[in-house]
Amino acid sequence: MEAVPVVYVIDDDASVRNALSNLLRSVGMSAEVFASPQEFLHSPEPEGPACIVLDVRFPGRSGLDLQRDLAEAGRPLPIIFMTGHGDIPMTVRAMKAGAVEFLTKPFRDQDLLDAVAVALDKDRARRTGEKRIDELRERLDTLTPREREVLHLVIAGRLNKQIAGELGVSEMTVKIHRRHMMRKMQASRIVELVRMADQLGLSAQTAH
Amino acid sequence: MAQFDAISLLRAPLGERLSSTFVGGRLAAARYALALAFVGAAIALTLVLQYFHVEHNRFQFYAAIAAAAWVGGAGPGCMAVVLSTLGIEYFFTAPFFNLAVAPHELPDFLTFIACAAISVTVSTRLRRAEHWLMEARQTLETTVAQRTAALTIEIAERERADRAREESETVLADTQAQLARVLRMATIAECAAVAHEVNQPLTAILANAGACLRSLERVPPALDLARDAVVGIANDGKRASAVISRIGALLRNRKPSIAPVDLNAIVREVLALVQSAADRDGVVIRTSLSRSLPPAAGDPVYLQQVLLNLVTNAIEAMREISDRRRVLTVRSRLTRSGSVLAEVEDTGIGLAAVDPDRMFDSFYTTKPEGLGMGLSISQSIITAHGGRLWATPGRVHGAVFHVALPVAAAPEV
Numbered sequence: 001m002e003a004v005p006v007v008y009v010i011d012d013d014a015s016v017r018n019a020l021s022n023l024l025r026s027v028g029m030s031a032e033v034f035a036s037p038q039e040f041l042h043s044p045e046p047e048g049p050a051c052i053v054l055d056v057r058f059p060g061r062s063g064l065d066l067q068r069d070l071a072e073a074g075r076p077l078p079i080i081f082m083t084g085h086g087d088i089p090m091t092v093r094a095m096k097a098g099a100v101e102f103l104t105k106p107f108r109d110q111d112l113l114d115a116v117a118v119a120l121d122k123d124r125a126r127r128t129g130e131k132r133i134d135e136l137r138e139r140l141d142t143l144t145p146r147e148r149e150v151l152h153l154v155i156a157g158r159l160n161k162q163i164a165g166e167l168g169v170s171e172m173t174v175k176i177h178r179r180h181m182m183r184k185m186q187a188s189r190i191v192e193l194v195r196m197a198d199q200l201g202l203s204a205q206t207a208h
Numbered sequence: 209m210a211q212f213d214a215i216s217l218l219r220a221p222l223g224e225r226l227s228s229t230f231v232g233g234r235l236a237a238a239r240y241a242l243a244l245a246f247v248g249a250a251i252a253l254t255l256v257l258q259y260f261h262v263e264h265n266r267f268q269f270y271a272a273i274a275a276a277a278w279v280g281g282a283g284p285g286c287m288a289v290v291l292s293t294l295g296i297e298y299f300f301t302a303p304f305f306n307l308a309v310a311p312h313e314l315p316d317f318l319t320f321i322a323c324a325a326i327s328v329t330v331s332t333r334l335r336r337a338e339h340w341l342m343e344a345r346q347t348l349e350t351t352v353a354q355r356t357a358a359l360t361i362e363i364a365e366r367e368r369a370d371r372a373r374e375e376s377e378t379v380l381a382d383t384q385a386q387l388a389r390v391l392r393m394a395t396i397a398e399c400a401a402v403a404h405e406v407n408q409p410l411t412a413i414l415a416n417a418g419a420c421l422r423s424l425e426r427v428p429p430a431l432d433l434a435r436d437a438v439v440g441i442a443n444d445g446k447r448a449s450a451v452i453s454r455i456g457a458l459l460r461n462r463k464p465s466i467a468p469v470d471l472n473a474i475v476r477e478v479l480a481l482v483q484s485a486a487d488r489d490g491v492v493i494r495t496s497l498s499r500s501l502p503p504a505a506g507d508p509v510y511l512q513q514v515l516l517n518l519v520t521n522a523i524e525a526m527r528e529i530s531d532r533r534r535v536l537t538v539r540s541r542l543t544r545s546g547s548v549l550a551e552v553e554d555t556g557i558g559l560a561a562v563d564p565d566r567m568f569d570s571f572y573t574t575k576p577e578g579l580g581m582g583l584s585i586s587q588s589i590i591t592a593h594g595g596r597l598w599a600t601p602g603r604v605h606g607a608v609f610h611v612a613l614p615v616a617a618a619p620e621v
Contacts, residue, residue, distance in 0.1 A: 015444050019412035022419035022437045026430065082411070084404040106410035109418025 003048025005120045010034045010066070011055040011082070016105075020053060023109055024116065037066035049127060051078040051100070051119035053112070056090055064090065067097050076126070078119035080112070136200050139185050147181040150174065154181075154190065155197045239280030240287060246272035247291040251299060258300075266320055269296065273324050277331030285328035293321055381484030405451045409444035416440040466593065468503035468616035469511060471548050475538050478515045482523060491523050491534040498541040504548035504613040506593050511613075514586040514597070518552040518609045521582060525556025525606065532605060547595070547612040554606040559599060567599065 007024050009031055011017040017033040024031040034040040037054070052070075056063040067079055078100045083090065091102045100122060101115035143151065146167075153163045160178070164171040187193040250272035269292040277285025298305060301313050309317055420437035423430040479493055486493055504511075519536065526534040537553040559567070568587045583597075590597040595613040602608055 013408050013412070015412040015440060015447070016408055016415070019415035019419065019437070019440050019444070022433060022440065023415040023422070026419040026422035026426070026433055026437070084407055105407040106414050109415055109422075112415070113418075 003046075004030045005048055006046045006050040007031045007116055007120075008034065008040055008043075008050065008052045008077075010037055010040050010052060010063070012036060013055075016055075020112070023112065027113060029116070037063065037069075040066070041069065045075065049120045049123040051080065051116060051123055053080045053082065053116070056081050056083045056094070064094060064097070067094065067099065071097070078122045080115045080119055082107070133199055136185075136196050140200060140202075142184050143181060147177050147184070150177045151181050151185070151193070151197070152202070154178065155194050155202070236283075239284045243276035243280050243284035243288045244291065246276045247288050247295060250292065251295045254300060266296065266323075269320070270323065270327050273327045274331045277328045278335055281335060282328065282332045285332055289321070289324040289328055292324060293317075296320060378484075381487075406448055409448040409451070412444040413441050413448075416444070465507055466505050467507070469506045469508045470501075471504045471506075471511070471550055471613065472497045472501055472540055474508060474512050474515060475540060475550060478512055478519055479538065481516060482519050485520070486523055486536060489523055489527060489534065491526055491536050494535060494537045496537065496539040501540050501542060501548060503616040505616040506595075506613055510589045510593070511611075514589050514611060515550065515552070517582045517586050518611070522552050522554035522556065522607075522609075525554050525558075527556075529556055529605075542615070543612065546615060548615055549613075550611045551608055552611075553602055553608040555602065555604070556606045558605060559601055559607045564599075568597070 007029055009017045009020045009024070010033075011020070012035055014035070017035070021031040021033050032043070034043070040052070052066075054063045054066060063079075063081060070077055070079075076098070079094075079098075080101045080103065081091075081094050081099050082103050082105055084105055094102055100119040101111075103111060103115065140148075149167060150163060153166065158166070160171050160174045163178075164174045167174070182188070182193065185193060185196060187196060247269070250268040253268045273285060273288040273292055276288035294307070297307055297309060297317065301309060301317060303310060416437040420434045420441070423434040423437065475495065475497060479495070483493070519538070522536050526536070532555055535555045537551075539549075539551045539553070541549055543549050568583050587597045590611055590613070593613055595611065597609065597611050600608050600610070
């Protein structure tokens with residue numbers, strides 16, 4: 001069972017953030033409100049999927065600064081920006097930096113909910129991806145050094161005979177290493193293995 | 209008296225002589241030697257003349273004394289007098305070849321001494337006068353040099369002051385342009401602030417309304433949440449209403465005060481404000497202002513704002529123009545229908561890209577950085593004055609904006 005999605009609402013106007021919290025809770029989402037980006041940065045990381053609904057303008061640091069801070073801190077939460085009036089250069093900057101949506105106040109409640117749904121999907125996909133990579137990394141860690149060498153050569157497209165030549169072992173030994181490696185990586189075919197290596201960011205080079 | 213003068217005159221050169229003796233003892237000795245030589249020469253000449261039976265006279269001695277005094281100063285002069293007296297007494301006064309003076313020769317001898325003394329005095333005076341003249345000339349030269357140096361400094365300072373003035377004039381022009389911009393921006397910023405003030409409660413109301421509906425649609429309905437949302441709506445409704453009444457109060461405070469105004473004077477003020485901006489953009493400003501323009505009924509501050517907006521728009525409209533002259537023409541006249549008219553014409557991009565039905569609407573703009581408030585506000589100001597603001601295409605290029613205002617009522621007699 002997935003943890004309840006959390007929406008962080010950051011706006012310096014108390015009535016706006018409370019109203020948005022009401023709206024999100026009315027559709028069964030969990031909302032947390034903050035009066036400033038600084039306040040939000042001190043909050044704990046979410047368990048489940050999450051996104052941010054953020055006002056662009058704050059005294060001192062702008063919403064765009066928070067967007068950059070989060071990206072730098074490795075917390076790339078999807079952000080939905082709200083602005084008082086259409087500030088085109090700012091919108092462009094926010095969208096380029098990966099904002100999900102840019103809503104001009106006042107906006108329709110459905111527009112916000114749609115944007116939140118998109119943002120949460122995006123975060124969910126990111127989290128799934130991250131989880132999968134964690135699993136693959138765990139599998140990779142169970143390989144012996146020799147099996148890892150074989151893995152690199154296999155994804156580089158070498159035949160067993162070539163691998164045997166390169167490693168200076170018999171073809172029979174290569175076959176055994178290869179079978180163990182495929183089983184540990186839970187890959188039934190080479191294509192699958194190559195995709196895993198790709199997700200892990202492994203290069204198709206011999207590990208020396 | 210003359211004696212006394214001569215002594216006082218002798219004193220100073222003697223002092224000089226003493227001091228110069230320290231400095232150049234050799235020079236002083238040479239001057240006394242020269243005096244000796246002059247007198248010797250005079251004695252020799254007299255002896256020679258006597259040989260040729262030329263009657264004895266004393267001109268050569270006067271000459272020797274004068275020369276000694278002239279060349280050597282008072283000291284050698286005096287010495288020449290003494291030597292000459294002794295020489296004449298010894299050689300040429302009976303009894304000859306001794307220093308005794310025969311009684312009948314005494315008046316003649318004394319006359320010689322007196323004349324010699326006068327000769328020394330005159331020569332010394334002349335010498336001193338010349339000396340002073342030289343000194344005066346030197347002083348003059350020094351003074352001239354000093355004055356020239358002072359003048360050079362003064363000229364440099366004046367040039368610097370001129371440069372500083374030019375700089376400050378540029379700064380002034382920039383400041384004026386900035387002021388004009390700030391005046392325009394202030395109005396726009398006020399509108400933006402008002403929009404923001406109203407948008408915040410509207411955003412909250414819309415969100416709360418959605419929350420309320422969705423809470424009620426749930427099974428079972430989330431009544432607590434719905435109640436919270438409705439309370440929020442009520443609060444934000446009040447808040448929005450407070451903003452509106454605050455704006456109302458603001459507008460009431462700024463109600464235009466209509467009085468007779470000289471539209472030409474306002475045009476000139478506005479053109480002075482934009483002069484530097486026009487210069488920077490290479491825009492030529494032309495005016496054709498009616499001299500018999502009656503006063504218009506208006507608020508000078510508001511009218512200035514409108515004209516400033518039109519003139520600035522005109523200058524901006526010519527920014528991209530490069531194939532023709534950038535000319536801003538402002539005209540004023542009394543129309544046949546009896547209103548005071550000001551026209552702002554440019555040779556800019558014209559109105560081809562402009563929607564004529566929308567050009568005076570709020571937030572309608574063709575400028576990349578524009579907010580679309582200028583013409584809208586201008587038109588509301590002119591309408592509030594009971595006047596009219598409209599645009600027509602220029603005669604060849606560009607656009608003409610016309611501001612028609614009612615003539616001020618004649619003061620009651």
